[in-house]
Amino acid sequence: ELKVEQNPLFLSMQEGKNYTIYCNYSTTSDRLYWYRQDPGKSLESLFVLLSNGAVKQEGRLMASLDTKARLSTLHITAAVHDLSATYFCAVGIETSGSRLTFGEGTQLTVNP
Amino acid sequence: DGGITQSPKYLFRKEGQNVTLSCEQNLNHDAMYWYRQDPGQGLRLIYYSQIVNDFQKGDIAEGYSVSREKKESFPLTVTSAQKNPTAFYLCASRGPSLALQETQYFGPGTRLLVL
Numbered sequence: 230e231l232k233v234e235q236n237p238l239f240l241s242m243q244e245g246k247n248y249t250i251y252c253n254y255s256t257t258s259d260r261l262y263w264y265r266q267d268p269g270k271s272l273e274s275l276f277v278l279l280s281n282g283a284v285k286q287e288g289r290l291m292a293s294l295d296t297k298a299r300l301s302t303l304h305i306t307a308a309v310h311d312l313s314a315t316y317f318c319a320v321g322i323e324t325s326g327s328r329l330t331f332g333e334g335t336q337l338t339v340n341p
Numbered sequence: 342d343g344g345i346t347q348s349p350k351y352l353f354r355k356e357g358q359n360v361t362l363s364c365e366q367n368l369n370h371d372a373m374y375w376y377r378q379d380p381g382q383g384l385r386l387i388y389y390s391q392i393v394n395d396f397q398k399g400d401i402a403e404g405y406s407v408s409r410e411k412k413e414s415f416p417l418t419v420t421s422a423q424k425n426p427t428a429f430y431l432c433a434s435r436g437p438s439l440a441l442q443e444t445q446y447f448g449p450g451t452r453l454l455v456l
Contacts, residue, residue, distance in 0.1 A: 262444055262445075264447075270449075271431060271447045271448060272384075272431065272433075274444040274445075277443075317384070327372055327391075327445075328374070328386055328389055329374075329384075329386070329445060330386075331384045331385075332383055333382060334382070336381075
């Protein structure tokens with residue numbers, strides 16, 4: 230059974246600071262996804278990571294993938310209040326109909 | 342505009358009642374998915390369909406049923422057998438698996454509450 234674990238589950242940080250969210254998964258996977266969810270809203274796709282060593286950046290967020298360690302990271306640079314949300318990683322296996330297994334989510338609060 | 346729509350936004354279920362959640366997409370995607378989200382938790386897969394007239398159970402299919410008669414539509418029925426249906430239900434779709442960068446796109450969700 231594929232398991233996906235995120236840490237921390239709750240993160241409170243000050244504006245301007247840097248921090249990293251970690252996503253570990255238990256079995257070999259084709260691809261790794263990061264999503265953002267605002268309170269009461271649906272999920273918004275942030276990144277798709279396909280191969281070992283993949284790195285993608287969008288604004289203050291940067292995601293990376295280490296398939297050998299079965300680890301993905303989401304790095305936040307110089308956080309701003311607008312980044313406050315819950316961030317989910319999800320692991321997909323193409324041979325299983327592209328179904329996703331989600332982590333529990335990291336609730337990020339950026340304080341002024 | 343291309344996208345995924347879900348209706349209703351809020352749904353109230355009486356005990357013993359079956360209710361159906363609608364999910365429609367005009368993205369021409371083959372694959373569609375239903376997830377359940379409980380407060381403060383991640384998403385869990387209920388059912389998914391990779392092609393019309395075919396669907397598979399996910400991790401928590403008991404008490405739910407689906408149909409896939411049209412490519413655009415993937416309705417979810419929450420039956421009376423589902424004893425704890427209160428949750429946020431999200432529908433998603435995905436394009437061809439050959440498009441390696443393809444992600445799952447999510448609808449706005451339906452919040453189901455039990456009266």
